[in-house]
Amino acid sequence: MAEMILEVSGLTVRRRGTTAVENVSFSLAAESDTALVGPNGAGKSTLVQAILGLLPHQGGQVRLLGERLDGRGRLSASVREQIAYLPQRLALTGPIPLTVTEFVGLGWDGTRLRLPWRGEVRRRDAIHSALAKTGCEVFAEQRISDLSGGQLKRVLLAFCVVRPRRLLVLDEAQAGLDPQASEAFQQLLFSLRRSEGWTILQVSHDLDMVRRTCDGVLCLNRSLRCSGSPDHALSQAQLERLYGRDYLPYHHHHGAGG
Amino acid sequence: MAPVGDAVSIPELLALPFLQRAMLAGALTGALGGVLGSFAVLRQLSFFSDALGHSALLGISLGVALGLNPTLVLIPFAVLFALLVNHLVERSQLPTDALLNIIYSSSLAIAVVALSLLPGYQGGLQQLLFGDILGVDGLDLLLVTLLLLGVGTYLLVTRSSQILLSLDESLALSRGVAAQRQRLVFVVVLAVVVAVSIKAVGVLLISAFVVIPACAARLVSRHFGGYVLMAAALGSGGAVAGVLASAFLNLPSGPCVVIVQLLGFLFALVAGRGLQGRPA
Numbered sequence: 001m002a003e004m005i006l007e008v009s010g011l012t013v014r015r016r017g018t019t020a021v022e023n024v025s026f027s028l029a030a031e032s033d034t035a036l037v038g039p040n041g042a043g044k045s046t047l048v049q050a051i052l053g054l055l056p057h058q059g060g061q062v063r064l065l066g067e068r069l070d071g072r073g074r075l076s077a078s079v080r081e082q083i084a085y086l087p088q089r090l091a092l093t094g095p096i097p098l099t100v101t102e103f104v105g106l107g108w109d110g111t112r113l114r115l116p117w118r119g120e121v122r123r124r125d126a127i128h129s130a131l132a133k134t135g136c137e138v139f140a141e142q143r144i145s146d147l148s149g150g151q152l153k154r155v156l157l158a159f160c161v162v163r164p165r166r167l168l169v170l171d172e173a174q175a176g177l178d179p180q181a182s183e184a185f186q187q188l189l190f191s192l193r194r195s196e197g198w199t200i201l202q203v204s205h206d207l208d209m210v211r212r213t214c215d216g217v218l219c220l221n222r223s224l225r226c227s228g229s230p231d232h233a234l235s236q237a238q239l240e241r242l243y244g245r246d247y248l249p250y251h252h253h254h255g256a257g258g
Numbered sequence: 259m260a261p262v263g264d265a266v267s268i269p270e271l272l273a274l275p276f277l278q279r280a281m282l283a284g285a286l287t288g289a290l291g292g293v294l295g296s297f298a299v300l301r302q303l304s305f306f307s308d309a310l311g312h313s314a315l316l317g318i319s320l321g322v323a324l325g326l327n328p329t330l331v332l333i334p335f336a337v338l339f340a341l342l343v344n345h346l347v348e349r350s351q352l353p354t355d356a357l358l359n360i361i362y363s364s365s366l367a368i369a370v371v372a373l374s375l376l377p378g379y380q381g382g383l384q385q386l387l388f389g390d391i392l393g394v395d396g397l398d399l400l401l402v403t404l405l406l407l408g409v410g411t412y413l414l415v416t417r418s419s420q421i422l423l424s425l426d427e428s429l430a431l432s433r434g435v436a437a438q439r440q441r442l443v444f445v446v447v448l449a450v451v452v453a454v455s456i457k458a459v460g461v462l463l464i465s466a467f468v469v470i471p472a473c474a475a476r477l478v479s480r481h482f483g484g485y486v487l488m489a490a491a492l493g494s495g496g497a498v499a500g501v502l503a504s505a506f507l508n509l510p511s512g513p514c515v516v517i518v519q520l521l522g523f524l525f526a527l528v529a530g531r532g533l534q535g536r537p538a
Contacts, residue, residue, distance in 0.1 A: 054431045077434060085432035090425050095530070096300070097476055097485035098421065109418045110433050143480055 002029035010060030035210040038220040084160035096145035107159035130162035150181030170202040283394040284497030291467030292493030299472040300424035311464035312362035315369035340449035389460030389512040474523040477530030
């Protein structure tokens, strides 16, 4: 039986007096790649943030790598370290005096106090390796605020890969990218997933990409409407049930690599 | 401000104990403002420091009304005020800048009216508004030194958490940063720094000490460590140069310091263009 990385049962989340996510249950096996899809306002971002303990939940339970998330969203440091999260975007306003190398270093440090005389060589090697794996070496000394959207997404992946992780949660990681950059990001994510053994949960609106790369799909509209393989969960009948009868499939145009 | 006469030679001027104390106070307060400001600016708390500065006058008027030493009242008042404002900002649906504007302008108005009703304090209003760096004493210097050491240590220890919080709160939370606790501690530290610096810098100019050196350093820095050090150096150097300029030119010291810092900022604005324009 496959190891379960994430187990969610009966999860209910309320925000600003309304129920944003209701009675959601599912689990993710190790090294699976699952997409969370649904219309705007369906509660996708709320669900992933509640799963990670970034938002409090009011009912149900979440187990990450076998450890139960407590009511205040706390996890042990050893489990937290094995989980990475990529937000939709970084709210970078104006020049940020932080190079790509320094930012990736923060992924290594976490909340630890960095002592220059302890483990510095290991840290530096891990950063170089993360930059190489994600193709960020060429702009390693650039400020993160000077990067393009596609480069910044790769840097976020380097931030994740700098330490061994088991679970990667992405909240619309391709938002704001043009089709070419989106395709390049997806290919990098796919290759890192295989080399690093990541389990992935990604919020996405790109159903073409989900069909091509994901093993499983969760359809959310406040509650879980359907789940299963992409062929089953993204059938026209299921999509009409999820998005409404007027749903028209929109096809993204991807490059030759797709 | 006690202007130094222009008949005094430069060596004589530099030998004056009160001017030496003022330069030291400027160097320490400027460094403190630069270090804390480098984080405050990234966390978009510039306006918050302004509101704290303006509210300090309310704390002073409260101290005067109660017959207590205003400086002693100011620190706890500033901390309580900062926590209250932080609470309001977190709960209110209004934009933060609008809310802070209401708070700082009203607290300033109430304080000025209160001080004008208190006999014998009208004359000190100018000093409170623009500071009296030439009037700092040994105790003030000790307090600022201890605060600089404390703030430096706190920011060094929590450096990673502070940077992550500046970039994205959800990213910070996902890495285990206790965001709410860190935010509260930071706001309290900012309040204490503002309260302690008010005597030297003044209510109206305190936010310039926090914001201008950090913004100047931000424009020309690539690395985070360099950014914080440069903000501290600009704050410190600008303050010393400003005090000296005020002594030589017989001008008010607080505004002179801010004008020197502004010149540094303008220089950084031009110099920073090259850095920004580089292709990624």
